[in-house]
Amino acid sequence: MKKKYNLAFLFLALFLFAQNGFSQTELSKNEYGSLIQNWLQKNKGDYNLTQNDISDLQVSSAFFSKKSKINHIYVNQAYQGVPIFNAVSSVSVKDNRVFYFANAFQSNIAAKINTITPTISAQEAIASAASEYNLGALGNVSELDSKNNEYTFSKGSISNSDIPVKLVYQLTDEGELKLAWDLSINTLSGENWYSVRVDATNGEVINMNDWVISCNFGESGHTDHTGHSKTSNAFSLFKSESSLLVDGSQYNVFALPTESPNHGPIQLVSEPANPSASPYGWHDTNGVSGAEFTFTRGNNVWAQEDVDGNDGIGASPSGGASLNFNFPLNLNQEPIGYQDVSTTNLFYINNMMHDIWHVYGFDEASGNFQQNNYGNGGVGNDHVIAQSQDGSGVNNANFATPPEGNSPRMQMYLWQPASLGTPLTINSGGTLIGSVTAAVPSTGAGADGPGNITGPSATPVTANLALVNDNSAAPTEGCNPLTNGGTVAGKIAVVLRGNCNFTQKIQNAQDAGAVGVIVVNHNNPTNDPNYVPYVNMYGVTNPVFTIPSIFVNNADGMQLINALQNGDVINGTIVESPVYFKDGSLDNSIVSHEYGHGISSRLTGGSFNANCLNNREQMGEGWSDWFALMLTMKASDLPETGRGIATYSNSQGVNGPGIRPAKYSTDLAINDYTYEDTNDNTQLGVDGQGNPVNWNDITHNIGFIWGTILWDLSWKYIEKYGYDPDLFNGTGGNNKAMQLVIDGLKLQPCGVGFVDGRDALLAADIATTGGEDQCLIWEVFAARGVGVNASQGSPFNINDQVADFTMPADTDPSLANCTTLSVDEFNTKSAFSIHPNPANNVIYISTKKNLGDVNINLIDINGRVVLSKKATLLNEAELNISTLQSGMYILNVTGNNVNINTKIIKN
Incomplete structure (x- = not known):
């Protein structure tokens, strides 16, 4: 039930300029304006820009990033003071110079103005x-x-x-x-x-x-790795700083990294707020010790139910003065029965997303979601409005991200079960035994009304089946008093759907002495696109029914009718077999995915521009999947093991296929998608259940490929630096990858594509490490087709991407850290050649001197040997790679006088 509050007070603190977006200023008024203008003047020719194209520039937003020590300035191109929509370039100033420029300006604008x-x-x-x-x-x-x-x-x-x-x-x-x-x-x-x-x-x-991004989720033996030297069996969210407030709060939730009820038990967590991100706890808004709210509302999020689906102010569970949100959970009921747990978990995950990514740089200055920014920059007044058990839809979730200063909204829905259970079992009847329960879904709910039995009874009803006859033109529809009451009495009556109400059919069968009713759906002779194989039977009767009733689809039901008309004896059982809706608010992968849309939207092109991810090749869904995967990663995970998305809500098991065309995996046998596949705007393979995936919603499939690359990249970092379970203070490869992605989002331009995104990550690595991981990043992207010669084409055309699997030349100074050879190795390598490279079928290994007996191994990006042979390397040896997947490999040649590693590209 809704609390009848006035919505007006929600927006009392909003400034008019926040509704309009940031009031843009001339570039010359920015402290780095002169520096940027001079740089553009000098380099405009490299971007095909004229003097007129850069003469009228406005700053849409600007902030300093503490992690990378970069001043981010987002510059909007304009003509005579009127901005060009989404022509927002990202300019990064570091050490008082233009460190990185991501161009989104239009060229020759004067000739294009109407x-x-x-x-x-x-x-x-x-x-x-x-x-x-x-x-x-x-x-x-x-x-x-x-x-x-x-x-x-x-x-x-x-x-x-x-x-x-x-x-x-x-x-x-x-x-x-x-x-x-x-x-x-x-x-x-x-x-x-x-x-x-x-x-x-x-x-x-x-x-x-x-701005409302609907994600359409419902449309559809290992060995240890020695590189994981920093793994731990415990997931740690320890606070290393002193909190300004010890508030005693506790929440009964599916604590990270637990993904859902399928993946681990609910547990009680105490005072989980991070002192750096939420210094006054999760229930504060005024920046003074002491909670302003004792329910699921605070500075970062206001979580509430929206069962009515009307976006009004819904009920929020109260933790009382002690902030004790320890509500019991029983999943063996409809979700309305555990609504307090649902909303509490939604509150918890939203706050964890806020706190974790705040540490990596999604903070107040860069445009995060907070009611009070505590004097740390940005506008504020934009905490998340999160709605649990939203009644406006099913099998979905969405997130709306307006410009900074306006609250985003998250809507979490309920999910229909994969089947409706097995309320009807055929016990005997020849080939019909069990057949009705085999079709999914085969049954709908029973007659529903005040006092009526909804569907089958809790107590099994077992009897022979009898086909009704009312002696009319349509005798099996049972719309009139039955004339074969002697046959129906004591039996389960079978009735064909037809020209009267369900309640009338059931009443006539009950009056004739039936102990239960099976209503069979009509067929679909006209191929009506709105036809459904099963329905719920609703109706009100007085007096109420005393027998159970169920509804079966036409295919199953006609088998029963035909058999009964042939004189077969069929015995069946009707019994309640409840299967309840799933609650998306308990699926942490979905909640974090949705919040991720807010992060990518706010950081791309600046927080006051909510439209930078509206081009066809934008990768928003990929970032969101990656956010979800990273927060639910465990120390025991392996890179090859596939990860699905939204498996709980989709009624799948822990290792379910999820709702993407393939699982997220570094194993090409599981996920072999590359940048080439983004050009297919009709179909991208099949999903995890073998169903064709249509590109009606291209962004989800584009994003899946980007998410695949980010997942590969994260595992390469973990392989190099190990895994650290501490998401706040850790130093593992997972932490480094999380930092890299946040920094990359800030560097990329409005209207970003895959190549832009790759280049932003490379720049982020240079900014924070001096380029220690350039080679690692290039290897991952080249292996998935975003190599040095890849092209993303027009941001408005989804069919002009060009994949490329090559690395930059060895002379590229950015790859200086890739390989360090000894003098002997260098001399050996100089007498050693591979051709052709890239290759399609056979590569030839040539040498100018006798290297003797050698072992030749070809290793994929996961570190696995995929080809191996012994050879005597006098002049030349060959290796057939025709059966391998496209991508990058390492050729390793070892012997008494040689130990060489070199890159091989398979076209």
Whole structure:
């Protein structure tokens, strides 16, 4: 039941400029403006930019990153003071020089501008957008504030929040820069938060991005590794600093790294808040010791149920003055029965995502989600609104990320079970034994109404089956009093769905003495696309039914009817076999995935631009999967073992296939997808259950390939540096990979693609380590097709990517740390050659001197020997690699006089 609060107080502290987004300033007014302008002037030719292209630049946001010691400045290209939408380049200044430039500027903009004067008003643009998306009458939409070409309008009858509007130029597919009104509408249904560009000359909607990212989850013998020297059996979240507040809080949750109820038991955790990220605990908002809230609300998140699905303020479980959220959990019931646990777990994971990634740099200055930023930069007033058991949908989850200063919203849904159980078992009847329960789903719920039995009874009802007859034109539909009561009495009546209410059929069977009813669905002769194989039977009767009733699909039911008409004796049992909905709020992989969308959206292109991940090749789903995988990684995990996503909610086991085209694994036999596969906009293989995966939602499959690369990269770091279970203070390879990815997100430009993302990670490594892991990063990306010559093409075209599996040349100075050879090794290698390389079928190993008997091994990126042979290397030996997967390998040649490792690329 909803608590009837007024929503207005939620937004009292929001500033108008936060609704409009950050008020952009001229580049010249930034402390590094002159430095950046001079650098662009000197290097503009390298990016095909003219003087006019860089003469009008605005800073959309800027902050300093403590980890990398980089000043991040996000520069928006403009024309005569009007910004070009998403033409936001990332400029990184380190040690008072331009360290890295990620270009998103348009070239030759003066020739692409259509006009400088709007012919429709900002309010007319709102009306056009409302009409385009069927939002209904505007209501009282009035101007609240204006400055230059930026306005704020009231929400009227179409939006949950005030409507910001400003002039921009929108790039079209034809390469034209059209003057447009940029506005956002947070729809009343909560299903969409439209960010729209409306042509300022004719009112046509020319571009839209939905800030609500719906993830569509429901559409679908090892040896130890010696490199894991830092592993531990315990997962550690120790606080190394003194907390400003010991609040006594405790939460009964699926504590990280436990992924879900399938992966481990619920447990009580005490005072889990990190003192650096949440110095006053999880229930504070004023920065003074003492919790402001004793329920699941605080500075980082407000978790509440939304069973009604109306985005109102829902109930939040209370921990009382002691903040004791130790609620019992019994999963053998519908989720409404453990709602307090659900909301508490949602609160816990949101706070853990906040605290963990704060340590790696998703902090106040960079645009994280906090009500009070405690004086650490950024705007604040944007804690997460997280909704458990949301009633507006099923089998899904979503996250809406508006610009900084506006609260994001997370919606977690319930998930339908994979089957409806086995309420009907055929005990005897020849070939029909057990057949009805074999089809999944085969049955729907029984007659439902006040006092009625819903589905089968808890006590088994076993009897022979009898087909009803009411002596009408459709005798087996049982719409009239039965004329074969003597046959039906004491039996389970079988009735065909037809031209009367379910309750009437069941009542007629009960009146004839039946002990149970099976209603058989009609078939689908017209191939109606809305036809379903089973339904729930609802109805109210007085007096109530005293016998159980179930519904079976046509295929199974007609077997029963045909057999009964042939005179077969069939015995069956109807018994309650409950299978309950799953709760997405208990699936930590989904909750962390959704929160991850907020991280990637806020860090790409700056926190005041929520639209940088709206191009076709953007990798948001991949980052989110990776966030989920990293927080649920355990010390016992191995890189080759596949990991699924959302396996609990999808009613799969611990090792379930998940909902991606393949499991996340470094083993190419399990996951062999590469950058080449991003060009397939029709189908990307099959999912973990063997079903074709259509590219109707391309971003999920694009993201899966990016997530695969990040997963490979993380394991290469762990192989080199070991695994550390302490996610806050650890120094393992997993910690280093987490730091690298956060730093890379900050460096990349608006409209990022795979090559941009790769280059940002390489730059992040140089910024933090001086380039110690350049070779490692290149090897991973080259192995998956994002090598030195890879091309991402146009950000608006999903069919023009070019994969490449080659490493940079050995002379590339960035690879200086890849290999260190002794003098003898260097001299041997100089007399040693491999050709061709890259190769398709056979490689030839040649030498200018007799190296004698050698062992030749070919090793894949996981460290496994995939080919091996002995040879006498006098002049030349050959190795057939035709059966290997494409990618990078290490050729190892060892003997009495040689020990050489060199890279091999298989095309």
